[in-house]
Amino acid sequence: MSSDPNxxxxxxxxxxxxxxxxAYYLAKRNLPSILIESAPQLGGVIQTQSxxxxxxxGGPDSFLAAKPEALTLIGELGLAGDxxxxxxxxxxxxxxxxxxxxxxxxxxMMMVPTRIWPTAKSPLLSWGTKIRMGLELLHRPVxxxxxxxxxxxxxxxxxxxxxxxxxxxxxxxxxxxxxYQLSIQSVLPRFADMEAKYGSLTKxxxxxxxxxxxxxGSTLFKTLKHGLGSMxxxxxxxxxxxxxxxxxxxxxxTREGEDYxxxxxNEVLRTRHLIVATPAWAAGKxxxxxxxxxxxxxxGIGYSSSMTVGVIYDRAQVKQRFDSFGFLVxxxxxxxxxxxxxxxxxxxxxxxxxxxxxxxxxxxxxNEAVLGWAEPELKRAVLDDIRTLLGLDVEPVxxxxxxxxxxxxxxxxxxxxxxxxxxxxxxxxxxxxxxGNGYHGIGIPxxxxxxxxxxxxxxx
Ligand SMILES: Cc1cc2nc3c(=O)[nH]c(=O)nc-3n(C[C@H](O)[C@H](O)[C@H](O)COP(=O)(O)OP(=O)(O)OC[C@H]3O[C@@H](n4cnc5c(N)ncnc54)[C@H](O)[C@@H]3O)c2cc1C
Numbered sequence: 001m002s003s004d005p006n007x008x009x010x011x012x013x014x015x016x017x018x019x020x021x022x023a024y025y026l027a028k029r030n031l032p033s034i035l036i037e038s039a040p041q042l043g044g045v046i047q048t049q050s051x052x053x054x055x056x057x058g059g060p061d062s063f064l065a066a067k068p069e070a071l072t073l074i075g076e077l078g079l080a081g082d083x084x085x086x087x088x089x090x091x092x093x094x095x096x097x098x099x100x101x102x103x104x105x106x107x108x109m110m111m112v113p114t115r116i117w118p119t120a121k122s123p124l125l126s127w128g129t130k131i132r133m134g135l136e137l138l139h140r141p142v143x144x145x146x147x148x149x150x151x152x153x154x155x156x157x158x159x160x161x162x163x164x165x166x167x168x169x170x171x172x173x174x175x176x177x178x179x180y181q182l183s184i185q186s187v188l189p190r191f192a193d194m195e196a197k198y199g200s201l202t203k204x205x206x207x208x209x210x211x212x213x214x215x216x217g218s219t220l221f222k223t224l225k226h227g228l229g230s231m232x233x234x235x236x237x238x239x240x241x242x243x244x245x246x247x248x249x250x251x252x253x254t255r256e257g258e259d260y261x262x263x264x265x266n267e268v269l270r271t272r273h274l275i276v277a278t279p280a281w282a283a284g285k286x287x288x289x290x291x292x293x294x295x296x297x298x299x300g301i302g303y304s305s306s307m308t309v310g311v312i313y314d315r316a317q318v319k320q321r322f323d324s325f326g327f328l329v330x331x332x333x334x335x336x337x338x339x340x341x342x343x344x345x346x347x348x349x350x351x352x353x354x355x356x357x358x359x360x361x362x363x364x365x366x367n368e369a370v371l372g373w374a375e376p377e378l379k380r381a382v383l384d385d386i387r388t389l390l391g392l393d394v395e396p397v398x399x400x401x402x403x404x405x406x407x408x409x410x411x412x413x414x415x416x417x418x419x420x421x422x423x424x425x426x427x428x429x430x431x432x433x434x435x436g437n438g439y440h441g442i443g444i445p446x447x448x449x450x451x452x453x454x455x456x457x458x459x460x
Contacts, residue, residue, distance in 0.1 A: 008259070008270060008271050008272050008273075009031075009032035009033050009034050009244070009271065010022075010026055010031060010032070010033040010034070010271060010272075010273040010274070010275065010455075010458060011033065011034050011036065011260070011262055011269055011271040011273070011274050011275070012033055012034070012035045012036065012275040012277055012454075013036045013250045013262065013274075013275070013276050013277060013278055013286065014036075014037065014044070014276065014277035014278035014282075014435075014436065015035050015036075015037030015039070015042040015043070015044065015245065015277075016042075016043065016044020016045060016046070016277065016278075016436070016447070017043070017044060017046055017231075017232070017444055017447045017448060017451070018044075018277040018435040018436040018437070018447040018448070018450050018451045019035060019037070019044075019275065019277030019278075019435065019436075019451060020035070020042060020043070020232065020235045020236075020239070020451065021073065021235075021435070021447065021448040021450075021451025021452055021455070022275045022277055022433075022435055022451035022452070022454045022455045023035050023235075023239045023242075023243045023451075023455075024073070024235050024238060024239055024451075024455075025451065025452045025455035025456060026242065026243070026455045026458070027238065027239040027241070027242035027243055028076075029455075030242065031242065031455075031458070031460065032242055032243070032244075033239075033242065033243045033244075034243070034244045034245075034246060034269060034271075035239075035243050035244070035245045035246070036246050036248060036249075036250045036262070036264070036269075037245065037246070037247055038247070038248065038249040038250075039247070040247055042232055042235075042236055042245070043229060043232035044059075044407075045058075045059035045060065045404055045407050046059050046060060046228045046229060046231075046232055046444075047059050047229060047402060048226070048227030048228055048229025048230070049229075049310075049400065051310060051312060051398050051400045052312045052355065052397050052398040053352050053354075053355060054310070054312055054343070054350060054351050054352070054355055054357045054398075055226070055227050055349065055350045055351075056310040056312075056343075056350075056357065056359070056400060057227060057228060057229075057308075057359070058308055058310075058400070058402030059228075059308070059402065059404065059407075060228060060444060061223060061228070061341070061343075061346075061347070061359070062086060062221040062222060062223040062228075062347070063221065063222060063223070063228075063443060063444040063445055064220065064221060064443055064445060065085070065218060065219065065220060065221065065222045066220070067441075067443065067445035067446065067449075068445070069445040069446075069448040069449045069452070070222075070444050070445040070448055071083065071222065073231070073235075073448055074224070074231060077231065077234040077235065077238060078234070079224060079230065079231060079234055082224045082225040082226060082230065083222050083223075083224060083225075084222065084223060084224070084225050084347060084348060084349060085218065085219030085221070085222050086219050086220065086221045086222075086223075086325070086346050086347060087345065087346060087347065087348065088219045088220065091325055092104070092323070092324045092325065093324060093325050093326060093327065093328060094324050094326070094327035094328070095124055095165055095166075095169055095327065095328050095330065096327060096328070096329045096330065096333045096335070096389065097123075097124055097165060097330070097333070098333075099333070101327055101389070102122070102123055102124045103122075103124075103324070104124070104166075105118040105119045105121070105122040105124065105125075106118040107119065108166070109205050110166070110167070110170055110188070110191070111154055111158060111162050111166035111167045111170070112191075112201045112202055112205045113133050113202060114202065114205055114206055114209065119133060124165060125161060125162070125165065126161060128159065128161070129158060129159050129161040129162055132158055132159045132162075133158055133162075133202070136157050136158060136200050136201065136202055137200045137202055137203060138199075138200070139157065139195070139199040139200040139201075140199040141195070141196060141197060141198060141199040142195050142196060142199065143196060144196075145192070145195065145196065147183050147184065147185045147186075147413050147414060147415075147416065147417075148183075148184055148413060149179065149180045149181060149182060149183065149184065149413050150167055150171065150179040150180075150182045150183070150184050150187055150188060151163050151167070151168075151178075151179035151180035151182075152180070152184075153184040153188075153191070153192075153195075154166075154167040154179065157195075157200075157201055163179055164330055164331075164332050165330050165332075167179050168330055168331055169328035169329065169330045169331075169338075169339070170328065171187070172328070172331070172338050172339065172364050172365075173328060173338070173339045173361065174442070175187065175304070175364075175408060175409075175410060175411075175442065176304040176305075176306040176338070176361075176363060176364030176365060176408045176410075177304055177364065177365045177408075177410045178365040178366060178410075181302070181365065181410065181412050181413070182410060182411060182412060182413075183411050183412055183413045183414065183415045183416070185415075185416050186411035186415040186416055187411050191204075194208075223347060225349045226349075228444075246264070248264050248265060249264070249265065250262050250263070250264060250286055251263045251264065251265065251286075252286060252288070252289055253274065253276070253286050253287055253289070253290050254289055254290055255290055255429075256270075258272060258430070259271065259272060260272070260274040260290075260431075260432060262274070272431055273431045273433075273457075273458040274431065274432050274433070275433045275434075275435055275451075275454040275455070276432075276433070276434050276435070276436075277434075277435040277436050277450075277451060277454070278436060279303055279406060279407065279409070279436060279437070279438060280298045280299075280301040280303070280409065280434075280436065280438030280439070281298065281299055281301065281303055281406060281438075283298050283434055283436070283438070284296070284297075284298030284299040285299075290429070291425065291428075291429070293425055294422065294425050294426065297418055297421055297422045297425070298422070298434075298438070300418060301409060301410075301411075301415070301418070301438045301439075302409070302410035302412055303406040303407065303408060303409055303410060303438075304363070304364050304365045304368065304406075304408045304410055305363050305364075305368045305371050305403075305404060305405040305406055305407065305408075306338075306361060306362065306363035306364050306371075306404050306407065306408055307361070307362045307363045307370065307371055307401065307402065307403050307404060308359055308360065308361055308362075308401075308402045308404075309359075309360045309362065309378070309382055309399065309400065309401050309402075310357060310358075310359055310360075310398070310399070310400040310402075311357070311358045311359075311360060311382065311383075311386065311396045311398075311399055312355055312356070312357050312358075312396055312397050312398040312399075312400075313355065313356040313357075313358075313392070313394055313396050313397060314354065314355070314356075314394075314397050315353065315354050315355055315356050316354065317394045318356050318392060318394060320390060320391065320392055322342045322345065322390070323345070324342060324345060325341060325342065325345055325346045326339065326340050326341035326342050326345070326346070326359075327339065327340055327389070329389075331366070335385050335388075335389070336362055336367075336370065336381040336382065336384075336385050337360050337361070337362060337382065337385045337386075337389070338361045338362055338363070338364055338367065339360070339361040340358050340359065340360045340361070340386075341358070341359040342356075342357075342358065343357040343358070343359050344356065344357060355397075358386065360382055360385075360386075362378075362382070363404075364408075365410065371403050371405055375399075375401060378401065379399055382399075383396070408437075408442065409436075409437045409438045409439075409442050411442075419439055419440070422434070422439075431457065431458060433453070433454035433457050434450075434454070435447070435450035435451045435453070435454040436450060
C-alpha cells in the first residue's frame with residue numbers, strides 16, 4: 001500500500017444518495033475515489049421499480065423543491081427536462097378520525113391555521129381546539145427557549161388534539177417518529193424561530209406568507225418522470241471514470257499517522273480523506289475503535305424502521321375514485337397503515353389508465369414489529385385496512401414490499417447539542433467527514449448537501 005497522499009484516492013463508505021453525492025462532487029473535480037457499499041446496488045433507500053406496468057418508488061418518492069441541492073444536481077446530470085411536480089391543483093389530504101376520512105382544512109401549514117373560515121368549518125377539529133387556535137394569536141414571544149419535544153411545543157400552542165390529529169400524523173409520514181421524542185429545534189426549526197420572534201405561530205406564518213413571492217406556480221414537491229432511481233443511475237454513470245465501486249461491507253476504521261485504514265473482509269484500504277456516509281448508528285460501529293466517544297454520540301442518534309407497500313389493482317375492478325393525494329392515520333386510530341398515497345393523483349407518469357396504485361406506509365416509532373412479519377400476514381393486515389378504510393375489497397394484481405430497517409433518523413430533543421459535540425470531537429480527525437441523514441436534515445436535498453460538503457472539504 002502506498003502512503004503517498006497524492007496517490008491515495010478518497011474513500012467513501014455508503015452508496016446511498018449521500019455517499020453518491022460525495023463521489024459525484026469529487027469526480028467533478030477529477031479526484032479519484034473508492035465507494036464502498038454493502039448492498040448489491042447503489043442508491044440506499046432510493047429504489048425505483050417497475051411492477052405490473054406501474055413505476056413504484058420503494059423508498060422516497062419526491063423531494064422538497066425549496067431546498068436547491070437536488071434540483072442543482074439534477075440539472076448538472078442533464079435530467080432537468082425530466083423534473084415533474086406533484087399535481088398540487090388537486091392537492092388534498094385526508095386524515096382518519098373516528099373511522100371517517102376528513103380533509104385537512106385549506107390554508108393549514110403543518111398544524112398552523114392561516115385561514116379562519118376553512119378551519120372553523122372543518123369537522124376534523126373540535127370547537128375547543130378551534131378556539132385555542134384563535135387565542136394562539138395572543139402568544140407572547142419566548143426568547144431563548146430550551147429545546148423541547150414537538151408534542152409539547154404544539155400542545156402549548158394549539159392543544160393536545162392538534163398533536164394527535166395534525167402534528168403526529170403529518171410528521172409520521174416524514175420521520176416515522178413520536179412527536180413527544182422529536183426535537184422542535186431540529187425537526188421544525190422554522191416554528192421554533194417564529195415562536196421566538198412572534199410568539200404566535202399563526203402570526204409568524206402569515207408574516208412569512210406576506211413576504212413570499214406571489215403564486216410562482218411552482219409545486220412544493222418535485223420528482224423525476226422515470227423515478228428517483230434515474231438520478232442514481234445518472235450519478236453512477238457520471239462517476240464511472242473516477243470512482244471504483246466495491247460492493248462489500250466496511251468493518252472498522254483505524255488510524256496510522258495521517259492515514260485512515262478501512263478494514264474490509266479481505267483487505268485493508270488506506271486514505272487521507274475518508275467520508276462515512278452510512279446511517280449514524282452504522283458510522284458509530286465503524287468508528288468504535290478509532291474514537292469510542294464519537295461512536296457513542298453517533299449511536300445515540302435514534303433511527304426508526306419503516307416499510308412501504310405498493311398495492312396495485314386492475315382499475316376495471318375498482319368502482320371507487322379517490323380525489324385526494326392520500327390519507328394519514330393518526331396513532332390514536334390504531335390501524336396498521338400509517339399513511340397511504342393515491343399515486344395516480346399525486347404524480348403523472350406513474351400509473352397507466354388500467355391500474356390503481358396505493359403506496360402504503362407502515363412501521364415507524366412504536367410500530368416497528370410489523371417489519372418482522374412474513375408477507376402473507378402483512379398482506380392480510382394491509383388489505384384489511386384498505387377494505388375497512390376505503391371500502392375496496394378486490395384482490396390486487398401485485399403486492400410489493402420494501403422494508404427499511406433503521407433507515408429514518410429521529411432528531412430527538414437535544415439533537416443539536418449532540419451534533420455540536422460531535423463536530424468538536426471530529427476536529428481531532430482531519431479529513432474525516434460524516435455525511436448522511438443523521439445530522440442536519442433527513443430529506444434528499446439535505447443528504448446531497450452533506451455529501452457535497454464532505455467532498456468539498458478535501459482541498460488537494
Ligand atoms: C421509506 C422512506 C421514504 C422517504 N421519503 C422521502 C421523500 O419522499 N423525500 C425525501 O426527501 N426524503 C425521503 N426519505 C428520506 C431520504 O430518502 C433519506 O434520508 C436519504 O435517501 C438517505 O440517504 P443516505 O445516503 O444518507 O442513506 P441510505 O440511503 O440509508 O444509504 C446508506 C448506505 O450505506 C450502506 N452501508 C451501511 N453500512 C455500511 C458498511 N458498513 N459498509 C458499506 N456500506 C454500508 C447501506 O447499505 C446503504 O446503502 C425517505 C426515507 C425512507 C426510508
